[in-house]
Amino acid sequence: MDTRSHSVQVPGDLGTRVGRRRTSLGLSTAEVAQRTGISTHRIERLEQGPIALTAGELSRLARALDTTISDLCAPPRHRTTPRSRLAPLLEPMRRDECVTLIASRVVGRIAFNRADELVVIPVNYCYGNDLIVFRTAADSAVAQYDLAPIAFEIDTVDEGLRDGWSVLVNGIVRPATEPEIETARDRVEPWAGGTRDTYMAIEPRRITGRRIRSW
Structure with missing residues (x-):
């Protein structure tokens, strides 16, 4: 229904x-x-x-x-007694937990080298078959990459609760294959618009994540 x-x-x-x-x-x-x-x-x-x-x-x-x-x-966290501020607690996340978070989102950030500088840009993406696939313009810098190092990151934060998490993927980026493009075609729609018909695939080599808690 x-x-x-x-x-x-x-x-x-x-x-x-x-x-x-x-x-x-x-x-x-x-x-x-x-x-x-x-x-x-x-x-x-x-x-x-x-x-x-x-x-x-x-x-x-x-x-x-x-x-x-x-x-x-998420349910609000109630306190019955005043508490002193505690030092934030940083906790590592399991790989499967990180993958679940990656699969649940549609916007992340990629970081890569362009000429002599490091560039970080947001991308719309989808996840499947252990690949992160995003679309870009054919003349973009990242579209010229083939088996080059790249980092991918997603995160969220609750400023009121001082809680949050982040997931970092280190891997390589390459042009997506035709089967990978067909799988991602209806799942990735760049918010930025324009002609972004070049599909790129990130092959994760290392996936890590951390949560921060102040309670």
Whole structure:
């Protein structure tokens, strides 16, 4: 059954989380409204207090803020007694946990050498068969790479809770093969638009991740 038109129960602090995430991305409520198709007035009401959302609205909101529904709707952490600030705890993540996070997202960052400088740019991507596939312009610097070193990274952060995680992939990048292109064709749509018909594949050599907790 299609639930996109039905209201879903959302946590009372969703608006706070949406506002913090929007601010951290440097977005206005109007820009979030444009990305989601939800009115600016409705976005502002959400940040001011609880309102009913449809499942579709919640999904579009998570995508527009480059996060997940789980991160937006995670149960609030209650404290019954004041606590002193603790030093953040940095925890390594298992490879399978990192892969699950990579597969759940659609936007990441790649870092590679261009001429005599290191370049970091965001890309839309998909993950499958142990490959990260993204699209770029045929005349871009990364499109000229073949079996060259590259790094790929995704992360998320909750500034209010001072929690977050990051996943780093070190590997090589090369032009995608025809079977890989066919698999990714309907799964990768660059937000930047324009002609970006060159498919590149990242072959992971090392996948690591870390979580930071201050509780």
